Structure formats: C-alpha cells, structure tokens
Amino acid sequence: MLRIALSDDHQLFRKSLVLLVNSFEGMQVVLEAADGKELLEKLKTTRVDILLLDLQMSGMDGFETALEISKHYPEIKILVLTLLNEKDTIKKVMKLGVQGYFTKNTNPNELKNAILKLNDQGFYFEENLTSIVQDIIDSSAAVKRSQPVTFTEREMQIVHLILKEYNGNEIGKRLNISPRTVEKHKRNLMDKTGSKNFIGVITYALLHDFLSI
Amino acid sequence: MLRIALSDDHQLFRKSLVLLVNSFEGMQVVLEAADGKELLEKLKTTRVDILLLDLQMSGMDGFETALEISKHYPEIKILVLTLLNEKDTIKKVMKLGVQGYFTKNTNPNELKNAILKLNDQGFYFEENLTSIVQDIIDSSAAVKRSQPVTFTEREMQIVHLILKEYNGNEIGKRLNISPRTVEKHKRNLMDKTGSKNFIGVITYALLHDFLSI
DNA sequence: TAAACAATACGTGTTTTTACGTAATTTTCG
C-alpha cells in the first residue's frame, strides 16, 4: 500500500484530490497539509512514500518545501502538481530533488498512472516534458564526459572479483598481490569516480557501461 | 487425482515403481524420465503435482535436478528416493527445496503414505529424520532461498539510500530510526539473498529486477 | 484469533573497509 502525502493550500482542490487518490487501488492518502510548514511538521510523525506537492502554496513556498523534503526525507518521492508549464520553472524544481512533474490541467485519470510510475521507476514526467528532461540529462552527461574516467585492466579485475563478493584479502590471494595493493586499487577507483564507498564505484561502472551484470 | 512424475535411471526399478504407484488409489504416474534432462523436457508439457526423484541418476545428477525443478516449478513437491542415509546428503538435498525424503530400503507400503502426507502437509520425512529436519528448518537461510525472495518496502528504501552512498548512520537519521535497525534490515537482506556483503544484495536486486539504476 | 510478517532496537564483539600519506618498481608509449 502506497502511502501518499498531499500538500495544497486550496482546501476544495485538496479534499477532492484526497477522494481521487483514495479511489485508486493500492494507495492511500495518509497525510494532508495546507502548506510547507504544516507538511514538515506532520512528516515528523507520519511515514509517507510519495508526496504530491503544489507549487503555488502560500506560506513557505513550494520550491523551499521541495528542497527541505528532499534534504530531510530523501526516500520520499515528490510529484509536483502545478499550473505552471515553463521550462525554467520545471528545471528549477527538478534540481531540487523532485522526481516527477504533473500539470494540474492534465487529465486526472493520468494521476494514478503518474503515481505508480513514480513509485516503480523512481520518476515520472508528462510526455511533453521529455525534451526538457533530455536537455537536463544531456547537460549533466556533458559534465561527466568532460572528465573521462576509465578503469584500467587491473581495476576491472578487481571490480569483477568484488562483485563476486570476495573481500580484499581473498582478492589479494587470487591475484597474488598484497591485500594492501588491493586496497590501493579500490581507493583509486573511489577517488576517480568520486564515490564514498565501493558500491558507488559499481553503480558508476554500471551507469557508464564499463560493466554489466 | 494426484499427478505423479517419476524419475529414476534404473528402468526395472522405475517400471515396477510405476506399477506400485498406480496401484495406489487417488494417484497416477503421468510422467517417467530416466534422467534430469529428460525430466525437465517432459515437464514443459506435462503438469505434475508430485515428483519422485532418484538421487543416483546418471547424467544431470539429482542434486542439480532438484535445484532446477524447485526453481522453475516451485509448486511441484519433490520426494527424494535414495539409498543414501547420511546426514550431510540429506541436508544437502533439503536445501535445494525438496519437501520429502524416502530411503529405498524402507517398507514400500509406506510410500503411499509418504505421497499422501507430502500432498496434505506439504512435507514428509521418515520418522528418524525428524531431528535433522528441525535442525535445518530452524537454522538454514538456504531454505528461505528456495522460496521466492522479495524485498519489503522498508528494505527497498534502504537499498535506495545505500545506492546513494549514505552510510548506516546517515540512513538512520534520514529515516528516523536507529542505526541498529538499519543494520538489522541490511543483515536481513543479506540473509535472504545469501550475500556476504551488501554489494551482493545490490547485484541480486538488479538481476531479479527489483531494482534498476 | 492464532500465526506470520514487518519493523523496531540493543548487546557484544570481530572483521573489513576507508582515509590519507608516501614511495619503489615496472610498463607503456610519444
């Protein structure tokens, strides 16, 4: 059962939205708030999976709220509901950690689909926003392309052995090198991919197609 | 009517076993195979309830067969027939998802009883094996592995946060739970996926499509 | 309503990984 939070300062709209969402199978509104402040307060005691967030709320505004939520509750997926449809606004909220965007004048039946996709895929954007998304993805990919990271053969060997769940000691034995050397390789990989731990190296390699499992 | 499959490489024994089983009320042999390969082939077109599986088959051996069957046809209950009676062997097959064990030198009249009990209770073991069974059921994570592994919502949250390279402490803070609880979730995940470390959990989830990055 | 599952939490360790630095050998290649 998906636990939905709903934040919108228009009570009538909010209440009907509650009814709509509750009519969908597999999800339920567990939290309602009129503004960001109330929302943050209630989140302290209520666990939610997905937040439907209005962008025109009075009081603490939607941008600020989105930022706070994604900082304090990164596990909550945020679907922004708004009347706005301008490229810049969209980009702006996306940078705040929002995983979905839904304009209020879109067909309400699509909302269920949006929530489910957001939950399954981790993101949802309306069809017509594809180009914007692509823009953003491209621009962030360009940053990565400017600093080409490659793994050496030895490093790849080590990645593979780590995927087989060998620890540093065992890898050293298999490769006939000191465990310290294995550590050094691991550290180099973390440094060059900017990871805090080796899981970051693995995901980096997967995302950059150095690796497939 | 119980649909029985029978796999044994000794044709004489197999044929007489067919007669024996067919003489029992309420059950019928619907499939015969000399080895694991043939068995798997025939299972594609024949539905069976219970499989009587010999452990000394040539070709693909019984262990491997049991593993394949329980993986692809978890609904089929497997009763192993064997001459072996050693604790280790018994444990080994049980970990493969076998629900019953029957030594060939036991009274044949007991076979009907074994099949019926296996069907009704979901398991059957000869009296003297009870302690071994209890041992394994209590202690073995491998038993769990033979059942379909699923991640709970909370576990998925934690997987996602770990992918974001948060450490246990940080995850605890973000989710408002104790770091110890996070550790517990991680350990449960490692247990249920049979991993030595969390990288194993990640790859398991990726391979089983719980997760995409 | 009992049983199973999920989520929570702690104790008491041990093992492994990570951090940060330095530096000596190969190996590769312009």
Add this chain to the structure above:
DNA sequence: CGAAAATTACGTAAAAACACGTATTGTTTA
C-alpha cells in the same frame, strides 16, 4: 630514451560493516 601511467606496497588510525543473538511491537492475513 624519458616522461607518464600503472602496479606494486606499507604505516597508522578511524570508521563502518558484519556476525549472531534476543526481543518488543504492530500489522496482515489465513
């Protein structure tokens, strides 16, 4: 050949993860 890159290795210490156990509290569900 000589510079750059890759591989090797170690010291010291702190942080994090892992192992294995127990236990309470809700929630689902057969």
